Amino acid sequence: MLYCMIFLFCLISGTFSDDTKSPRIVIVGAGASGIAAAAKLIENGLENLIILEAENRIGGRVNTVKFDDYLVDLGAQWIHGEKGNVVYELVAPLNITDNSKPHDDEVYTSTGELIDTRITKNLTDSYFNYLDSIEYITNNECYDSIGECFENKLKDDFTQFPELNETLQDQLLWLFNMMQIGYDPADNWYDIAAKGYLEYEICKGDPAINWKERGYGTILDILMKKFPNPEEELPVLNKTILNAEVTQVDYSSEDNIVKVTTLDGKEYIADHVIMTPSLGVLKEQHETLFNPPLSESKIRNIKAIGYGNACKIFLAFNDTWFNVKDTNKIGYRILWSKEERKKLDSNPKTRWMPYAVGFFFVEHKPRLLYVWVSGKGARLMDDVTDDEVFDQTVEMLYNLLSKNYNVSRPTAMIRSKWHENKHFRGTYSYQSIETVKTNSSALQLSQPIMKKGKPIILFGGEATNKHYFSTVHGAIGSGWREAERLINLYDKNNRTINNI
Secondary structure, eight states, X not given: OHHHHHHHHHHHHHHHXXXXXXXXXXXXXXXXXXXXXXXXXXXXXXXXXXXXXXXSSSBTTOOEEEETTEEEESSOOOBOOSTTOHHHHHHGGGTOOBOOOOOEEEEEETTSOBOOHHHHHHHHHHHHHHHHTXXXXXXXXXXXXXXXXXXXXXXXXXXXXXXXXXXXXXXXXXXXXXXXXXXXXXXXXXXXXXXXXXXXXXXXXXSOBBOTTSOTTHHHHHHTTOSSOGGGOOTTGGGEESSOOEEEEEOOOTTSOEEEEETTSOEEEESEEEEOOOHHHHHHHHHHHEESXXXXXXXXXXXXXXXXXXXXXXXXXSSOTTOGGGOSEEEEEEEOOHHHHHHHHTSTTTTTGGGEEEEEEOTTOTTEEEEEEETHHHHHGGGSOHHXXXXXXXXXXXXXXXXXXXXXXXXXXXXXXXXXXXTTSSSOEEOBHHHHHTTOOHHHHTOOEEETTEEEEEEOSGGGOTTTTTSHHHHHHHHHHHHHHHHHHHHHHHHHHHTO
């Protein structure tokens, strides 16, 4: 009898040892979500993991690079809010960020005519007030798209200014359209669901905290505990394999084992896989990436949740002809006429240009300007060379400002290419009309694939964060969420064993 009990105990111990002490975990993607998940798992003793990253660097859509004498962010650039923002909570004690300042901007036609700042400030303030009041507006005044709602309200505001002819009104509506799809990267504001805004939670506090001379990539070092105390660094990088593009995640096995295959033919066996690729990658590859295919519900959410584009073009100058230190402006916005838009749209090389919102200053980098290109414009740039973009951007700058400033020629340019890169296919998610129409959500997208009561395929990334989609703090929160799902699973199993 004693030997039977010993044998039974050993059998039970053996069965749980792999599961409870060293589950094999593969994290697909070393962006903010994947890095956050790995760090959290390692800190809690689940160290038998690897991260497979398709790019030759970590960070995903956090991409800080050297440009001219500065560090610039080709991806995420600002910390959006303070209260409830995990990024802010991590960096606040370190004194490495700076708050934004009260500001205005100048609005010019694309041919260089400055619009009365009294008018543009009034209308811009109205636009932002509508954003701040979106919950009331959605519940009481409009139920469809942000575009339909805001366009009608702004047209009412136009009546306050008789000097605004139809051409200027059309130009201003296009500008606010481009500004809106900078926040929600649809092709236009008519695809952004008004009710979708009720899902998103704005973190109170400064909405545009910058990183001073640093870049957003600093958050990766903080997550890995490489900064501020390098001696405390977690072995996340040691467990990361770069240039490892995942081509299939096979969870068809009857024994709950997942086989992950990379482009070079290597195979990795796991008990759990945390998927953190962008929603753009899931949209493009879900049919070939998973075996067996995903459920109809999962596919519906992947297809229906909006995911779009944005681009930044950074320009370096030898001087500061725009006097960034002597102004409270943030930059110069552009008004594009309907005729200009039609003309530029007729040439595949220039179709992107009307989606340029303006030229803006870069905090703590006084010799730089950046151009924000919204939505569809970023996608239209895929077939335009860097040299062509540089020449077009310089021409745009001269046409816009040479009547009022002594514009000098940029000495260098760098731009982002998120849509062109098959490892991203865009920038961040939003709530589209289709999202609301199909009753899809980030919460549903985040649900893991279960087998025999265990989560074997888990989903992270900003698009899976119920309230903070589209943000880095949302991505980090999703990575922690999925790590904690596994931590709680094995903590529960360990408690079960200890009670035997």
